[in-house]
Amino acid sequence: MRLLVVEDEPALAGLVRGALERAGFGVDGVDAVAEADDYLAVARYDALVLDLGLRDGDGMTLLRRLRQRRDGLPVLILTARDAPEDRVSGLDAGADDYLIKPFHLPELVSRIRALLRRPNAALGVVLEAGNLALDTIERTVSVGGQTVAVGARETALLEMLLRRAGRVVAREGIEQSLYGLDAPAGPNAVEVAIHRLRKRLQDAGATVTIHTVRGVGYLLAAA
């Protein structure tokens, strides 16, 4: 997941980039509207963090241009402007979220993650719990940043559990999703897949646990 941060206060830009990089994002940083345009023209980003008061103009003009050409890139506006009318005009211009300075860096990271989880956001979504991450496009699973070999069916199972982390996923739903009508599941197919997945994750040192909710299904939680 690659983010572009447009912010012209060097200290704040450094903090924002650092926090996002530690959260696992690839981050490019620029400090002007013209520069942001150049980066957006040549690179593909999953989201944009946009300051409004920039040294060569207003971030809002950049946002309007994006939306005029029907670019749906998720945008989070970062600004010291806290008047309600500013917030409204930012959202009306097509921003997906708005964070007012000063803000807590962890909140910025969570909001970016929330933006990327939205179904209309860029498709490359990484689902995370504990030290476990699943890239829903690449279909890769990693634990503590190290790729772990997980079979396609177990990866699909893990994705279902991660999408509902902390909540129960019905056993029946898992069976229907994982096994097509032309290849009906054996009587213990789901149990076998869960067992395999648990072992894989445990061997890799994942800090998550897949709990069995007797008679209902399964629940994944950070350990």
Ligand code: CA
């Ligand atoms: Ca600024």
